[in-house]
Amino acid sequence: MPPAGSDPFTPDVPSPKLRYTLVILSKAGNLLDMQTIFAESDEEAIIMSKMIAGGKAFELWLDYRRITYFTGTTH
Numbered sequence: 001m002p003p004a005g006s007d008p009f010t011p012d013v014p015s016p017k018l019r020y021t022l023v024i025l026s027k028a029g030n031l032l033d034m035q036t037i038f039a040e041s042d043e044e045a046i047i048m049s050k051m052i053a054g055g056k057a058f059e060l061w062l063d064y065r066r067i068t069y070f071t072g073t074t075h
Contacts, residue, residue, distance in 0.1 A: 018062060020045045025057040042067050
């Protein structure tokens with residue numbers, strides 16, 4: 001047990017990453033590319049997806065659940 005008043009022990013073990021599927025789409029909605037992304041959270045996976053897609057439309061999936069979709073860069 002940790003001494004009274006100290007933080008509990010947390011091992012230096014990295015948290016498991018979740019496996020996401022990134023589906024990059026054309027303007028017409030056709031499949032351009034599919035990639036696997038490993039991230040610790042939905043937010044991290046969304047940020048990575050936007051960087052990888054480079055302004056193209058995409059869908060991000062975790063198992064059979066769609067996390068988000070992006071329709072592409074609008075100006």
